[in-house]
Amino acid sequence: MATVVLPAFCDLHVHFREPGQTWKETIRTGAMAAARGGYTTVCAMPNLDPVPDSLEHVKLEQDIIDRDAVIEVLPYCSITKGRKGLELVDIKTLKDHCVAFSDDGSGVQSPDVMRRAMETAAASGAILAAHCEDNSLPGTDPRSEWGPIERDLELCARTGCHYHVCHISSRKSVSLIREAKAAGINVTCETAPHYLTLCLDDIQDHGRFKMNPPIRTADDREALIEGLLDGTIDAIATDHAPHSAEEKSKGFQGSAMGIVGLETAFPVLYTRLVRSGRVPLDRVVEALSKAPRRIFGLPENPLDQVVIDLDTPFVIDSSRFASMGHSTPFDGWEVYGRVLETRKNAVTVYKA
Ligand code: DOR
Ligand code: ZN
Numbered sequence: 001m002a003t004v005v006l007p008a009f010c011d012l013h014v015h016f017r018e019p020g021q022t023w024k025e026t027i028r029t030g031a032m033a034a035a036r037g038g039y040t041t042v043c044a045m046p047n048l049d050p051v052p053d054s055l056e057h058v059k060l061e062q063d064i065i066d067r068d069a070v071i072e073v074l075p076y077c078s079i080t081k082g083r084k085g086l087e088l089v090d091i092k093t094l095k096d097h098c099v100a101f102s103d104d105g106s107g108v109q110s111p112d113v114m115r116r117a118m119e120t121a122a123a124s125g126a127i128l129a130a131h132c133e134d135n136s137l138p139g140t141d142p143r144s145e146w147g148p149i150e151r152d153l154e155l156c157a158r159t160g161c162h163y164h165v166c167h168i169s170s171r172k173s174v175s176l177i178r179e180a181k182a183a184g185i186n187v188t189c190e191t192a193p194h195y196l197t198l199c200l201d202d203i204q205d206h207g208r209f210k211m212n213p214p215i216r217t218a219d220d221r222e223a224l225i226e227g228l229l230d231g232t233i234d235a236i237a238t239d240h241a242p243h244s245a246e247e248k249s250k251g252f253q254g255s256a257m258g259i260v261g262l263e264t265a266f267p268v269l270y271t272r273l274v275r276s277g278r279v280p281l282d283r284v285v286e287a288l289s290k291a292p293r294r295i296f297g298l299p300e301n302p303l304d305q306v307v308i309d310l311d312t313p314f315v316i317d318s319s320r321f322a323s324m325g326h327s328t329p330f331d332g333w334e335v336y337g338r339v340l341e342t343r344k345n346a347v348t349v350y351k352a
């Protein structure tokens with residue numbers, strides 16, 4: 001059996017639902033799912049209740065993390081109070097208590113609010129991670145994603161803030177970010193395993209194919225792979241977004257948006273991109289382990305390791321996930337790349 005030891009993964013984008021929606025996931029179960037997927041660091045999005053938009057609220061989340069998380073969980077604070085897109089949080093004060101700022105789950109609609117967020121972020125050395133979605137357009141229109149990216153790249157060029165684009169899913173988003181990087185703009189971005197491996201042809205009338213942004217065309221998927229290969233796309237993040245079985249049982253139209261991803265990311269990417277010869281293993285490891293830490297300024301610990309079996313095929317069985325969420329488009333896929341063990345600072349936090 002060929003086992004490899006890789007630097008443990010780091011996910012810049014997960015939803016752990018606590019505080020607020022603990023019927024979907026808790027920090028304890030989310031962190032266990034992360035460990036089972038080979039991750040030792042994850043960044044938790046702020047669409048929580050209460051929203052971590054003040055010192056008091058983010059401390060409440062941090063206390064649960066300190067008590068329950070088997071791996072490192074770093075909270076995001078929101079960009080705007082209550083994630084309502086209107087009033088900025090106190091970025092300067094909160095900066096030392098979170099990994100970055102995001103209104104994920106919603107896009108910041110107002111260019112004026114975004115400009116002021118960028119100015120403050122630039123002045124305080126904070127990172128803005130943007131969920132890009134124009135609410136005046138249907139999400140299926142890729143312009144709903146790339147329109148706000150185009151707007152923000154201009155603001156970013158003027159303010160110099162570190163602007164990170166979440167879960168890009170369209171060809172035009174890749175090309176806008178490629179051009180911006182060439183022009184020296186301070187932008188980084190992530191995509192997710194489902195955008196790199198699925199397209200419209202794969203969608204069935206089932207909640208496990210429902211997420212935001214949506215799966216797009218084969219041409220969009222192709223552009224994302226090209227963007228990963230040429231370094232336009234820095235990181236692969238899962239957007240692990242658990243919901244209850246009930247919330248995901250209402251078909252493609254009616255189900256809640258979001259799929260779980262922590263326990264399938266490596267095997268899906270390894271099987272579909274690496275074994276198929278499309279992307280070198282090194283590039284995937286870079287995008288899962290090294291780049292996320294580098295772009296968010298997180299230290300790399302050589303004693304954070306994941307042990308993986310590259311040779312034995314297995315079938316993804318969502319009923320065995322450590323996550324409380326079980327909805328994934330990859331259920332039943334035969335894949336390679338099972339995580340055998342995850343070590344955080346040389347301590348085993350997961351063993352198969
Ligand atoms: O699919 C999604 N799920 N997209 C989002 O923007 C939010 C996320 C969630 O929190 O469930
Ligand atoms: Zn999002």
Ligand code: ZN
Pocket residue numbers: 013014015045104105239241
């Ligand atoms: Zn998200």
